[in-house]
Amino acid sequence: MPIETPLLYESKGSPNARRVRVFIAEKGIEIARRAIDLGSREQFSDAFKAVNPRMQVPALQLADGTVITEVLAIWRYLEEAYPHKPLLGTTSKDKALVTMWERRAELDGFAPVMEAVRNALPGLKGRALSGPHDYEQIPALVERSKQRVSNFFADFNARLDSAPFVAGDEFSAADITTLVTVDFAANALKMPIPESHQSFRRWYESISSRPASSA
Numbered sequence: 001m002p003i004e005t006p007l008l009y010e011s012k013g014s015p016n017a018r019r020v021r022v023f024i025a026e027k028g029i030e031i032a033r034r035a036i037d038l039g040s041r042e043q044f045s046d047a048f049k050a051v052n053p054r055m056q057v058p059a060l061q062l063a064d065g066t067v068i069t070e071v072l073a074i075w076r077y078l079e080e081a082y083p084h085k086p087l088l089g090t091t092s093k094d095k096a097l098v099t100m101w102e103r104r105a106e107l108d109g110f111a112p113v114m115e116a117v118r119n120a121l122p123g124l125k126g127r128a129l130s131g132p133h134d135y136e137q138i139p140a141l142v143e144r145s146k147q148r149v150s151n152f153f154a155d156f157n158a159r160l161d162s163a164p165f166v167a168g169d170e171f172s173a174a175d176i177t178t179l180v181t182v183d184f185a186a187n188a189l190k191m192p193i194p195e196s197h198q199s200f201r202r203w204y205e206s207i208s209s210r211p212a213s214s215a
């Protein structure tokens with residue numbers, strides 16, 4: 001059956017899918033969704049492989065059948081297609097700053113949390129990286145990843161000492177990745193933001209109370 005509006009393939013337990021869900025909720029748009037059950041390995045089913053051969057969520061299928069994967073690419077599409085309430089910046093300077101801070105949140109925070117989790121969980125043996133290729137876990141990476149998460153907390157606390165939002169004066173996608181990273185670290189690694197990091201904790205309280213953050 002042809003799909004008339006974009007269809008988001010996602011999964012409740014997926015932090016990457018949550019980055020897209022919160023973005024959609026912040027924009028206040030309605031996007032049809034289909035749940036892929038990662039717990040029962042539905043990402044490896046022939047039906048989902050036909051949608052995304054990389055076997056990952058999120059994936060956004062457009063009306064013409066095009067499938068967009070990668071959180072940043074899905075965000076870019078949604079920002080252009082639904083330009084009200086911009087979340088990726090408006091001026092050249094702000095767009096660059098949102099990209100810069102969002103990349104730091106992903107590379108210095110989100111990725112180390114993911115690395116620690118995927119190299120530790122017994123259920124992910126042989127699947128240390130998601131995607132089309134199998135990789136063995138490297139247990140020694142877990143401690144290093146946790147050190148990187150601690151440094152991310154300290155660095156972002158310093159940033160939030162002097163800015164109300166991660167990228168500056170406005171809420172943006174950089175706040176979304178940071179929020180998802182903080183919750184992921186607290187839930188999966190039992191690493192909440194340390195009590196000493198008051199600016200980061202104040203930011204978290206305010207951002208997590210936004211209605212879209214529960215998406």
Ligand SMILES: N[C@@H](CCC(=O)N[C@@H](CS)C(=O)NCC(=O)O)C(=O)O
Nearest residue numbers: 014015016055056057058070071130
């Ligand atoms: N770089 C991708 C990463 C997507 C990704 O890693 N998704 C995870 C869920 S958070 C997944 O699909 N995992 C499937 C698996 O572990 O086999 C993006 O930005 O969307």
